[in-house]
Amino acid sequence: MIFGLLGVMNFAHGELYMLGAYAGIAVIGVTHSFWVALIAAPLLVAALGAVTEVATLRPLYRREPLYGLILTFGLALVFREGARQIWGGDMRRVLPPVTGSTPLLGMTYPNYRLFLLGASSALLLLIWLFFTRTRAGVLVRAAVQDAEMLDGLGVNVPRLFTLTFAGSAALAALAGLLLAPVFTVYPQMGVEMILLAFIVVILGGMGSMGGSVVAALVIGTAQSLFSLWMNPQRVAIAIFAIMIVVLIVRPRGFFGREGVLE
Amino acid sequence: MKRIASAVVLTTVAALAVVAAPAVSQPKVVKIGDLGSKVGVFEGYGKYQTMGIQMAVEELNAKGGVLGHRIEILSEDDETKPAPAVRKAEKLILQDDVKLLVGVVSSGATMAVMDVTKKHKTIHWNSVSCAEFMRTTKFHKYYFSNQPDSRMQANGLAKYIVDKMGKRVYIFYTDYAMGQSDGRQFKTALEKLGGEVVGVAGAPLDTKDFSPWFGAINQAAPEVLFLAFAGTDSLRLMTQLHSFGMTRKYKLAGIDCFLLQQDLPSIAEPMEGFVQLNHFSAYNPDKSMQAFNAKFRKRFGVDANIAAGAYDAVHFWAAAVEKATSFDPDRVAEAHEGMCREETHIGRQCIRKEDHQVVMDMHLYQVKGGKNIPIARIAGTDSIGEPMVGRDPVEGFSWEIKKKN
């Protein structure tokens, strides 16, 4: 899962994920192509994200980050209900662009899930390259560390933040559409996802991208390992138990640094 | 502090104003409550329930209403959760003084609402929920149901499965009131008929990813996979089963209300061959059903479905009120008992006196090309079972799998 990585604690992120799926359905309706939608939907949601950021979040950057949390909770309500009004509460299906299944390790896996595995790994790699190898990526990281310093260096920080937010919105939308054929699409779909994202971010350590990736992998692996010998209902509880243990032993998560966003 | 105090005063005044308002009511109107899911897993069912009620009320009002009162519908949303369901039921009964409450969809919420209708003596019809507690331990005088409950469904379905589909069955159910009840009753019925349950598993209501359960199902290697799910859970489950190639590997069967007819075309391919119990299908050649469907189509532009029950419920209630010549809940409830109506969506139906269950024929359908095609009809008298009011329907039951050596 690739979202919530940018250090923006955003309750509406799950709703952007949901909107990505709906935007994807709309685009598929016009073009009949999943692949076109995969490009167009994130762009649409990124645009919405940018507008939202400028209109509501920008005035808040100089205030306590908690306000951002409360504000985005309100935004989430608006997006969710808005989607229900526009598209109705019925569940929508998106047909997977890749069909068939492959036998693997004694189980049969749908090809689309294997495709997802590949696609998300590729995306992770791209994001990692972006943050470490490009100027823009380095600037974003710098801004998370010390926005004022960056401002002093003549970088347009508000614009940078807007772009960052739009970028993370696009990623959320991309995830929403990619997962749509597996989880189906409905207005409440973002609510569960956002919690998972928060957990990943906290476990990984706030502000550490690598940490989030590791945490996501750990949770995913633990989940599938546990379901081998446990009732899947218990797995959900076990995952939380692990998380609490981690937080007790390493309060800042796997790779958290002192003082980020505190 | 002044501001705060004045705010308190203002709020109180406002509250009083609201309280005073409903005192002025129009004469000769009787209100009925439509409580259904408009948000959540069972959203679709709530929507069609409203349509069914609406159609019945329009017909009744065109004939001068009931006991000379025009019927007015008040619709409320239960958000598919017990807490809002109870709050809304209280509102409908205590504030709006409804004489009939139809609802709700989720069995968990229905049982919570039954406590309210029992306490405030309100006629309560249910046409969707099917947990077995509702006509046994939870049963009360004012509660009526024209949805076959788990026991009826299990009796009907188990026989067909054992005879025609296969004896080794895996039971996969939603882990809440309805699914547990369906799974339990089905297991009991199947084992009685000589079938073998090779595995059972429950997934919570509103599960997103069912694939963690698939490994165990494959290991048990059943012939038939029995699914007790409903609403959006069913849609998601079928999509995922299909992508794992399991819809072709096993024969599939499921409960009433597994999926609405309206959802079938979009999921036609995974559902192909699915055997489902349902009391209504637009593709059933039965004359009464076709007539009802034509009426429904004309009014709403879509095929009718399980919501036919809500339509019948309102008519049953109206007939009982006319018979009792009063809206008094005790008299209306007694008038219901043993009552038969000729013109329900499937012709003649009767309400059994002992547990207020409508004795109804059930139909088995197989999905072909996104349509429910009838394959068998089971007489209601064969499946309803003995009345068990006040007796625990799960006594002595165990999920344990009996190994056949």
Next chain:
Amino acid sequence: MSRVVTWRVLVAFVALAALPALPGIPTYYLLLAFDALLFGAIAMSLDLLMGYTGLVSFGHAAFYGLGAYATAILLERGVLSLWACLGGALVVVGVYAAIVGYFATARRGIYFALLTLIFAEVVYTFFRYTQTFGGSDGIQGLPDAHLWRGVPIDTPQRKYYLVLVYLAVAYAICRVVVTSHFGRVLVAIRENEDRARFLGYRVQRYKMAACMISALLTGLAGAIYPMRAAFATPDLMLWTESGEFIISVMIGGLGTLVGPILGGAFFTILRDKVSSFVDWYFIVIGVVLVLIVLFMPKGLLGIRRLHGFRQWRQGA
């Protein structure tokens, strides 16, 4: 009268106490008033943490839900005494709050919010997936609790007075807390935690104590809820419920105590009234919340009190 209880508040309580005596008041409004006051009381307890100590908890629904389950489990097993239920809730919520509080108060700002959120989610998941406590259906069909042997709290009037008494006690406790030396230390922590620490206060102990008081009051509210609704379900602990508590505090005004009571009551009545007419009321609530955060960050009634609010955000 002292600083603790002003005349106006007393008048308001007397007015509320007279409500059931009004001729022709429909029973339904008493039940709605019950919900409104209970919600208001929870918002007030949260305000103790949010408004005075500067800690935003996104996990109050867990305290509420645990309290409700404590009562539900006892009532289900035939323990009908109100006092036993309240006591049971205090113990359960107290233990849980101590654990959460210990870890969460070690952190500041957004970390506190997220830790409370995650702990609450653990509790939610546990009750939702544990069939012993009814799974996602919760525990239903509970009998009425008894004030003492032979005096059941069965009529809407009695239930209403139960919640009113609870609100009065909770308000008194909150007032005593915020007007005491302890309360002023909390405000000092909110204003500047480091400075409070340098002045020799054991900051975490104070935060922990505030957290416990707030959690226990919320847990008591939860314990009362099943006595009116006759059930407890996991939905009571869903994180969106915590969000609604926060919305109520924000509507009412941070750091005012009375404000959140009104906010909570307003929110409950709004939801009840509006949802019967339009099904998009959540959009309205969302927009209201966004506007409040943007233009009135202290809430509708919080303008007078918090002069030092600017420091609050800097301190975090």
